[in-house]
Amino acid sequence: MNRQSEYAIRELAQDSDLPVEEFGARASALNRLLAAGLPVPRGFALRTEVVREIASSGIPTEWKLSSLIRPGTLVSIRSSPIVRAWGGPETLINVGMNRGMHDRLADRLGEYNATRLYCRQIQEFAVRIKRVDVEDFQAIASDHERVGEDPGSLVAAYLELYEDLVDDAFPEDPEVQLREGLQSMAAAWDGRSARLLREARGAPSDAGFGLIVQEMVLGVGPGPSGTGYVQFLSPISGEPQPWGRFRPQMQGRIEGLADRPGQPDHTFGKETTSPDFETDCPGAMRVLRDHGQRARRVFHMDVRLDFTLENGTVWLLDVVPAEQSARAGVTSAVRLAQDRLITKEAALLSVDPLSLDEVMLSQVDPRAETDVFAAGVAASPGAATGAIVFSAMAAQAMKAREEHCILLRVETSPEDVRGMHSADAILTQKGGMTSHAAVVARGLGVPCVTGATSIKVDVRARTVTLPDDRVLSEGDVITVDGTAGLAIIGAPALVDPDLGGAFGTFMSWADKARTIGVRANSDTAVEARLAREFGVDGVGLVRTEHMFFEPGRLTLMRELILAPTPEDRQAALNRLLPMQRNEFVEMFRIMEGMPVCIRLLDPPLHEFVPRSREAIRRLAEAMDLPISQVSARIEDLAEFNPMLGLRGVRLGITVPEIYDMQARAIFEAAVAVGRETGTTITPEIMVPLVSATREVEIVKSRVDAVAAAVRIECSCEFEYSLGVMVETPRAALRASEIARVSAFLSFGTNDLTQMAYGLSRDDAGRFMREYVNLGVYQEDPFQCLDVDGVGELLILAANRGRITRSDLVLGLCGEHGGDPLSVAFCHRAGFDYVSCSPYRTPVARLAAAQEALRSARYGSEFAGSGTSTAGDQGQSA
């Protein structure tokens, strides 16, 4: 080493500048505290490149380390990686401990404590630096009680054992201890296991790492003394209130040093029954408050202070970002921006969009103790507590009594939908992310866990058997944590959401920043109202079939499907028409002229037919037909692969009367609401499961005919736009042709992913976890858009479509619309909007804002691939 140690080592000082990338994050942070006039113990920082050289070549013998450790003091050696999350070797404390220090400390701390410190240092040095097995010291450790009787012989025993094990005497010279300590810490950073660990945390292979040598404050003394941490922000709500913990008469992290029973921990802010720090140490509290304020200004964030109190004097040992929930994070960011400590843009970028999921919903309090009895698929986020019920009927009964309940089923079917509305949460033994339960629950915003395969639900006996053979019965209280995918016995504490206040402010900033539309998938008026409360730009997907799952309508729908003659079919349609129209009327009213994109009937018809013998009997009764005939027709409808069968536009073409009825309901509703409000409603009609242009042409010509008829009947003009839900790879490939007859393309990435991968989401559950764990898929492509495969289809279709029609409106309405990376992808691809479950729209809005801010800064990756505007109106097709 041919550098001067003056370059290599810098003293922490008000006027020194220690950049993070040269000295590491902790050194830099401590120095900034010092620079702000805050009390930090004397210390020195070693440059990262120097630490790397120490690791390979050791410390040059010409270095004089004596200036780092003043006589009569102890120092600690602490790691300072460039990024805190990379971790690093544990702090080595009490460096410099020797016979002389022992004698000196015995006066202050008593013989007992001084001896323990000395012995502990001998052992630490042997284990941490000389790499001796800690077990070798256990024989002596079991003799610990001798410390009070004959401290001298205990020390002698430690020193003797040290010499035996290390084959050298314990270094009484503090400078030697320091030298060897530094070399050991540098080598540990360079070691294989540390490297692998930090690389797993995202560190580069040449991750830099500094070291700090810092004088120790003992935190022990006759006046208020001890060690603790404090932040002035509630980690749950984000409100400005002190929160932390303080351990009196304690030095750093060494457990039991003070060994004084009857000295319980203190807490801040009277959150618990523990003694309150402020009451006991009001002076220190004032100082800490002031320090916290100053640190917040220095670091432009809410921070946690690690401190030691020695006879009433506060010393700061570290400063890190405050511990905070997602909600607290939003509140903190808004207050920082309002206090002008950061810009609004920085506030928006400081919050992980996915964390908003938590903000929106009740959550299990992270501090609560929980008795988890099953893990499954986190199918719909949020948490709720209630009594177990095993049937939709029972759920409705509970709801009527205003009691909370959890619907527990093997799996759910359309007959359960009413009960699902009534349940506070849903738990199913089978199913995955798109099982019936999952889809309905997400739409309703009801917490749901599916595929809890370890439990056995016995609906008849009304019991559920747990893997450990415990049995729960109807009425037992459980909690479903749909965020974590867990089912919990009993009622752990929950944290409730608050959509106003700081959260409302935050979202309004996000809306100003973003440039692409965010719509909600809303199947019913209830969901549309929810979407408006959340603040969306329109409805991106109305799955019209969901309206048919209401009990009265379901019977009609079944009569339609099983109609023995065309006249019977038309009769059923005539009765369904006003029901559909009323739904649309209500939805158009709620959305007040915002775009509403209505998808024509999509699912295979057999989804609507009953399965149970009794339900079939009742249906036969209602239709005045023999059971055998109804059963035969139901059997006829069965499909091998319903996902790939007679559904979507294929239904629209083979049974065109259904789409005719739906189009009429839409237009009549648009006219009615338009008249009522004096506005113009321009509905968007979306054709599902298209694989050929001709399908769109055929549907379009029939819908045009219905529109013409309604215009004449109502003697009024209205426009509408017709577009395609791109769900098949072929529709993506043929987009340029399809765009000739489509005003918009909306990508149904759920199905598109299923078909690109040849993978049904309902069936993927049984191996998806294994696939992601093995790295076969980097992520579950149903959670996070597969940019390489499905994404290529999106870009290709968007570009081809825009070649044909420059004003083609492009949207995404799969569940990826609520995934931040997918939202960013859509922004870059120049899409007009994304649409997702109402509960996910805040996530999408923030993700859209962040991508807009980032691309304003760095430019778009897909420059020139299209016009990226916030414009989101459909136009007449």
Added chain:
Amino acid sequence: MNRQSEYAIRELAQDSDLPVEEFGARASALNRLLAAGLPVPRGFALRTEVVREIASSGIPTEWKLSSLIRPGTLVSIRSSPIVRAWGGPETLINVGMNRGMHDRLADRLGEYNATRLYCRQIQEFAVRIKRVDVEDFQAIASDHERVGEDPGSLVAAYLELYEDLVDDAFPEDPEVQLREGLQSMAAAWDGRSARLLREARGAPSDAGFGLIVQEMVLGVGPGPSGTGYVQFLSPISGEPQPWGRFRPQMQGRIEGLADRPGQPDHTFGKETTSPDFETDCPGAMRVLRDHGQRARRVFHMDVRLDFTLENGTVWLLDVVPAEQSARAGVTSAVRLAQDRLITKEAALLSVDPLSLDEVMLSQVDPRAETDVFAAGVAASPGAATGAIVFSAMAAQAMKAREEHCILLRVETSPEDVRGMHSADAILTQKGGMTSHAAVVARGLGVPCVTGATSIKVDVRARTVTLPDDRVLSEGDVITVDGTAGLAIIGAPALVDPDLGGAFGTFMSWADKARTIGVRANSDTAVEARLAREFGVDGVGLVRTEHMFFEPGRLTLMRELILAPTPEDRQAALNRLLPMQRNEFVEMFRIMEGMPVCIRLLDPPLHEFVPRSREAIRRLAEAMDLPISQVSARIEDLAEFNPMLGLRGVRLGITVPEIYDMQARAIFEAAVAVGRETGTTITPEIMVPLVSATREVEIVKSRVDAVAAAVRIECSCEFEYSLGVMVETPRAALRASEIARVSAFLSFGTNDLTQMAYGLSRDDAGRFMREYVNLGVYQEDPFQCLDVDGVGELLILAANRGRITRSDLVLGLCGEHGGDPLSVAFCHRAGFDYVSCSPYRTPVARLAAAQEALRSARYGSEFAGSGTSTAGDQGQSA
């Protein structure tokens, strides 16, 4: 009209040249007969452009038509479209008939016949040219018996009625009749219905059409007289033998003119009990033979001669391609080439590849009368007759007694496979082109009709109820026509195949001409042997699972799937290993070193498990487990969309022991056969249902490990190549990455089509016909490769794959491999081979040959897209 009528009208003559595109096909053909010195009645041809002008403006009055019709003769006006298949107005005969001709003919034909000719002409002229309703003549027609009594008054009645209806006198002037006849024929060609009809047959909107005016030969007289047609080629076998029909004393097509009972038709070549022409008219027969030979040389094809015999003199009225079955077409083409009348290339191009399907299989004799009782999906071609059986067991029993049987089921399942081997044909009430029955039947080459939804099969009662309420029972004889998709009561005559002789010669020429490989999909040794008989370049797809459907193995497979512990699973695998190995040993032996591409286990496991209560009970017995446990496991395996579920490589990754076993069986078999034959077997291993590169990497590393182990155990070296079956759109999109770890890509276009369209072939049946009829899809994409969508994925994947690996081997192994247009597509895309069902390989070989010949002539459409070679060897991966 300012042209000379000499330009417009040309006399048929030895030295005149009447090109098809100027005068139409018939005029040209007749003139070529004349040019060859053959006897054609005097005639004139009108140029097509002139006919068009006549249609719009009529015949110029200055034209003298008298030269076209000599006094004392009658003429016919015949159509001469440029392409015969376009059709045209019916021939107008006896033009020029009038009182004078009547008197003249009465001498030759008798008063009776002359009067009928005259009356008929008056009526024809009124109906065909003056557009009078034919019903208006019926009152007179019912008085026909009067003709013998008072011919004069009958003629007067006709002339009077004509004048009444037409408001003008019947034109006695032959020239006027001719002028109006020509104008009428020209106008008819230009009419809307004729235009639509011919456009449906592929004619362009400006299709050209000539007219012929030809002197009539009456075919009536004291010497051998009459009209007939003859060809010197059996329309069934193609052997050189006379075939045709002759009607004595007959003029053209007018029925009953001669009205002479006791004058039955004659036939040629003693095929029936009818009088033989050659016996009765040996002289005319010699002349016709000579004419036939000459015409064959002139037209370079076997022809049918339409002739009239008048007092022993032969006149030729037309020459058209000989009527011929597909088999006869092949035989004819080979003989023409052997006789050096055409080149081998022309012979290859003259046969429609699809017609070879017929050649390969027994077919219902097209002349047989049939009682069709059901129409369904033509799932596997060919025809067979046998007694109805309703169970696989019964089929096996019939086979054991060497009796023919037809297996009739609602649908088939793996448990029926043994019985399907034993049946002569299969008929199912449900299912489509990829139902279990269809796939297995095609593999076995057993005729099969699926989806015969109009019949009701009652397996328990052993009856089938037909739509007309007839009931068939076990033992009743029926015939399944899998080519036409029909089921027939009784045993119509069948025509048997002959693969040697001319067919063998023809296929050897095709093999020389083609440049891409044709392999067979062969799942068993039986099929591999068949494939070799047919002459293939290797096996392109071994679906290993089919080996497991044999009864003994099926039980083992079920034990494997339902194994309660890993040890049980391994025990089952250990017992399956030698069975798989033996299958591969036999297959490698049969293929004698040709490439064999083995696909690792693909279908979802639940395809193997039993469904019936009894079968589950027996399985539980065999496994020594409670029924409930077996049932529960079976239920666990059920999937919503099995096509998109846990199958293919997903199984290989989640239950890797199965692929390990299969790889070991393949390698051990390759080593064993290599030693036995002193050759090197380089198996190709194909990974199914890949959607991510990492899947291939994981399988490859395990297969490599197995190979390494087998190499050590056998102490010998061998190579193998590993590739991917491209069945998901994503695999196609990611081909450049996948090609890094794959020696070959083989496109599974069945699944690729399913996923590109989002359409399960098993479920498409219920609307595919409607979709094709409506023109939503131009063709059934499962029958004919969808070039626009799926084809783009193929080209894209091929190009991306070759960028990564220039020697990437490319194949197609879906059923499109047997579709001529798809084979041509693969040729143009530079694929190395196609692979299809053994029975389809001749179709593929001929299609490949034709495309090679065409592209040699016109160049490749995809020039530069890759190397197009016949090379078809895999290489070590």
